[in-house]
Amino acid sequence: MFEDKLHEECGVFGIYSIDGEEVSRDIYFGLTALQHRGQEAAGMAVSDTKGTMGNLVMKKDMGLVSEVFHKDDLERLHGNIGVGHVRYSTTGGSTPENAQPMAMKYIKGSLALVHNGNIINAEELKSEQMHRGMPHYTTSDSEVLAYEIISNRVKAATIEEAIAMSADRLKGGYAVIVMSPRKLVGIRDPYGIKPLVLGKKGNTYILSSESSALTAIGAEFVRDIEPGEIISITKDGIKSDKELCGRKRAHCIFEYIYFARNDSVMDGISIHDARIKAGRALAKKARVDADIVVGVPDSGLVAAEGYALESGIPFALAFHKNSYIGRSFIKPTDEERRTAVHMKLSVLDSVVKGKNIVIIDDSIVRGTTMRQLIEMLRNAGAKSVHVRISSPPFLYPCYYGTDVPTASQLIASEHSKEDVCRNVGADSLEYLAVDDFAAMVNDLPICTACFTNEYPVK
Structure with missing residues (x-):
């Protein structure tokens, strides 16, 4: 990449094997296929849905996917549900503490979150959170997003409801994947500025920034997540909430000009x-x-x-x-x-x-x-x-x-x-x-x- 080229902020990847198969290698190969979206940092968090999220294992660091993860890391990262991230920073500096996933424990459990995009009103939300006593350890708007979901989860019946409540306050373009103890939940901003797709491999479901990452792990492309859609993957399959859908769409043109990989298909359009x-x-x-x-x-x-x-x-x-x-x-x-x-x-x-x-x-x-x-x-x-x-x-x-x-x-x-x-x-x-x-x-x-x-x- 050159200094006077544009840079995408991040690539996100999430996977849930309902049959209980290990997912860390698929996350590794999926992130490698998304490496063009961010080269500053990489990370993944995995868990076992039969556990309590106390068994969450995570590794993240500065560098390319191949530099951050080694063979012994993949052997240590056990679980059938997980999220992964490659990062190029726009909001928040290029520092190890800003690497993702963001993992947090709170009164109702734990979550791990990966995010691509930019929350325009992050500083306003961060100020509110800090006044409520929430400490911030990074300069990333992804931490703001995680705290917003946690705050709403205390009031909401489900993590999906908490994400929907949070989305009502968010301004900007974003694709977010959240791993809770037994769910994988994705949301795409209501304008569709940032991409998010759904894939399937046997009884394993995948959410990804691009379809090229699905191809990399031998999964089939199912469909694009609709702008504003919240999609939830559990042991019972897929549920979709489209209450936030219906706004004027505004897909980022630079996905088609430059950002997306040449072999991807995005919102029905072949990038090539x-x-x-x-x-x-x-x-x-x-x-x-x-x-x-x-x-x-x-x-x-x-x-x-x-x-x-x-x-x-x-x-x-x-x-x-x-x-x-x-x-x-x-x-x-x-x-x-x-x-x-x-x-x-x-x-x-x-x-x-x-x-x-x-x-x-x-x-x-x-x-x-x-x-x-x-x-x-x-x-x-x-x-x-x-x-x-x-x-x-x-x-x-x-x-x-x-x-x-x-x-x-x-x-x-x-x-x-x-x-x-x-x-x-x-x-x-x-x-x-x-x-x-x-x-x-x-x-x-x-x-x-x-x-x-x-x-x-x-």
């Missing part, structure tokens, strides 16, 4: 097909005479394929990606980040030498990465480089769990398209239009706030 359509739309809008079309690995490759299909210009692989280089976005200085980009991507000189090139990427945030890539292409002998972006220019921040910088850090917010083109060193620059989204996602209602300043949750 959506990106092909984005590339085709770019070619119709911004055709240029060129010899080859190339994509920035990995996010720009599918849109580049779509551009090539529509334009008739051959698609080519111009960059080799080294998958074993550390995550460049956490490098502390500009010079170290610059070095990391060059170490992660190298140009195939024989492919680009003497060529007029169209380069496709999903976004330009600060412009630093695109500038370096164009410089690398020119140094390898490219005659001209034309940039095409499969999203509109970013102008406004996101408040729902996507790490979009402040407006002053967004290059398109401070500069015209012509200025951005000169800044990155391109021969031409064109963006996808907001109007192109409808065809891209089959008229799915979407959130476009970071492009239009029209926020579904004020």
Whole structure:
């Protein structure tokens, strides 16, 4: 990942084996399939539904899934119900105490919670909670969410009712999975900003941020959780509460442009097909005479394929990606980040030498990465480089769990398209239009706030 790329906040995963089978390995592989959604921290909590939740076992730490969990951890994490999490921080710092799951004991028992998204009114809720004597040990809004559910659980007859009561006070985009002693409960925000899906493998049920994690463990995709739906999984099967459903939907468009894995299906839309359509739309809008079309690995490759299909210009692989280089976005200085980009991507000189090139990427945030890539292409002998972006220019921040910088850090917010083109060193620059989204996602209602300043949750 690069410093001027956007980052999703988290990926969530929950599983319940009604037959009592161990679930820790499935959580491990599910989280690995969601690793693209967060690389700062990982964790899982498991329990045995025949116990009292006093047998809850948890491990979480900073790092990738493969760095946090080892063979002996999976052997120690016994249970037939569990939740898992991969994290990239937007609310709350990148520190070990903010890693998830959040596990708590209270007067009516225990729960473990994983959360993807951003609660806009978290500070207000946190202040109320602290005035009621609830200590906060993290800076994460997930702890606020856990306390809210616990507070309502004391008054509610069931954990589902407590979650519904909490949802009435929450503002923002979120997908939450809660493990109680004998239930796995999921909720998706009423606008559908954050994704959540249901899967099944035999007599085991799974909740996940994406369908790709279901495929990774050999489970079948059942359906998307509806915006506002609370779904409960117990030994008796599945129950659904849709009382919060029915609001205007606003699915995050960046799931389809960039965040979701290419092999996922989300709210009935193939991510791969959506990106092909984005590339085709770019070619119709911004055709240029060129010899080859190339994509920035990995996010720009599918849109580049779509551009090539529509334009008739051959698609080519111009960059080799080294998958074993550390995550460049956490490098502390500009010079170290610059070095990391060059170490992660190298140009195939024989492919680009003497060529007029169209380069496709999903976004330009600060412009630093695109500038370096164009410089690398020119140094390898490219005659001209034309940039095409499969999203509109970013102008406004996101408040729902996507790490979009402040407006002053967004290059398109401070500069015209012509200025951005000169800044990155391109021969031409064109963006996808907001109007192109409808065809891209089959008229799915979407959130476009970071492009239009029209926020579904004020």
